[in-house]
Amino acid sequence: MTASYEGVGKLGFGAMRLPLTDPDDVTAIDIEQVKAMVDEFIAQGGTYVDTAFVYHNGCSEGALRQALVERYPREAFTLATKCLAWACASKEEAQACLPTSLERLGVDYIDFYLLHNVGGKRTAKFDEYDMWNYVADAKERGLVRNIGFSIHDGADVLDELLTAHPNMDFVQLQVNYLDWDDPVTESARCMEVAAKHGVPVIIMEPVRGGRLANLPERGAAVLAEANPEASQASWAYRFCLDLPGVLAVLAGASTLEQMQDNMRTFQTHTPLNEQERAAIDGAIAALRSVDLIPCTNCGYCVKDCPEGVKIPVALNLLNLEKTTEDREFAKGLYSWQAAEGPASKCIQCGTCEAMCPQSINIIDHLAEAVEHFEG
Numbered sequence: 001m002t003a004s005y006e007g008v009g010k011l012g013f014g015a016m017r018l019p020l021t022d023p024d025d026v027t028a029i030d031i032e033q034v035k036a037m038v039d040e041f042i043a044q045g046g047t048y049v050d051t052a053f054v055y056h057n058g059c060s061e062g063a064l065r066q067a068l069v070e071r072y073p074r075e076a077f078t079l080a081t082k083c084l085a086w087a088c089a090s091k092e093e094a095q096a097c098l099p100t101s102l103e104r105l106g107v108d109y110i111d112f113y114l115l116h117n118v119g120g121k122r123t124a125k126f127d128e129y130d131m132w133n134y135v136a137d138a139k140e141r142g143l144v145r146n147i148g149f150s151i152h153d154g155a156d157v158l159d160e161l162l163t164a165h166p167n168m169d170f171v172q173l174q175v176n177y178l179d180w181d182d183p184v185t186e187s188a189r190c191m192e193v194a195a196k197h198g199v200p201v202i203i204m205e206p207v208r209g210g211r212l213a214n215l216p217e218r219g220a221a222v223l224a225e226a227n228p229e230a231s232q233a234s235w236a237y238r239f240c241l242d243l244p245g246v247l248a249v250l251a252g253a254s255t256l257e258q259m260q261d262n263m264r265t266f267q268t269h270t271p272l273n274e275q276e277r278a279a280i281d282g283a284i285a286a287l288r289s290v291d292l293i294p295c296t297n298c299g300y301c302v303k304d305c306p307e308g309v310k311i312p313v314a315l316n317l318l319n320l321e322k323t324t325e326d327r328e329f330a331k332g333l334y335s336w337q338a339a340e341g342p343a344s345k346c347i348q349c350g351t352c353e354a355m356c357p358q359s360i361n362i363i364d365h366l367a368e369a370v371e372h373f374e375g
Contacts, residue, residue, distance in 0.1 A: 003169035011266035012048035014252035034067040037259040044263035052082035061104035082116035086125035094129040113144040119153030155189035162197040172202040183297035184316040211324040212236040219287040226279035234265040301352035310341035314369040334373040343369035
């Protein structure tokens with residue numbers, strides 16, 4: 001079966017952070033508010049709705065069944081969901097995700113099915129559980145119309161995966177104006193890799209987990225001066241909507257007001273002009289004007305680290321904390337991005353510092369990462 005991209009709206013609805021009736025219970029989804037958000041989304045031309053097996057501890061899919069599937073004809077929307085196979089205890093558990101998702105959503109097929117968060121050591125589980133062949137077979141059987149994967153890794157890993165699996169219909173990448181030339185995330189290079197393989201892109205994290213919708217004053221002031229009427233989120237979405245090779249840009253929303261702002265951006269979107277691009281560049285410069293660690297993610301520091309510490313990840317997240325002034329956000333990312341090699345494993349042998357072309361005081365910064373993110 002060939003890929004089918006028909007009916008995909010450019011701005012998608014990300015259902016990872018739905019509104020709650022109890023802020024301390026991620027399963028307590030406010031269905032009535034989700035219905036209002038879905039109604040706004042569909043009314044303004046949206047079609048692509050993205051969820052995952054694990055979102056809201058498994059309750060996001062059921063909420064979409066109530067708010068979307070049971071209230072609109074199937075041809076009115078396209079559904080995406082994901083399988084987090086590396087977190088499953090067995091092949092049987094991983095391959096049971098798709099039928100469970102179909103049941104939760106109340107549909108006969110998934111438009112876009114993703115292997116969730118591939119990359120690093122996690123990829124081995126997808127291989128071990130034969131997930132690549134499993135999703136290809138599911139597509140042949142009509143349970144899935146398009147198969148792909150999401151990845152938070154760099155461009156070289158993406159290139160290896162797309163080379164190994166040329167039957168992927170799409171890929172989901174983390175892309176936003178702050179990560180565009182980031183040496184760890186490599187958004188720009190990843191987009192180039194996808195284009196080289198002829199694979200269209202679904203963009204995730206266009207507002208960097210909400211950080212680009214709640215900028216520190218030094219960045220917010222630059223954008224406000226350029227256009228005081230535009231929301232900070234709209235700048236981030238427009239940056240992504242302009243990129244070539246993009247099927248959809250996922251816009252997360254936790255309130256009806258956020259959904260309304262997202263859809264205004266979608267409805268009124270025009271390509272960024274030269275002055276607007278200069279404003280984004282100015283905001284990036286302002287955000288990075290704090291004293292950042294000059295890590296370029298060359299990887300020399302990790303080659304001979306006896307403890308396998310994720311040094312560039314730790315340094316990058318320290319920089320992100322400084323840039324966004326949001327320690328809790330960076331700490332949340334650290335909890336999984338550095339899980340295989342936390343900074344606390346450092347034995348201060350000095351091998352990394354001897355290899356660093358930038359002469360960074362890595363040991364001191366790893367101690368800082370422990371203090372900031374592991375406490």
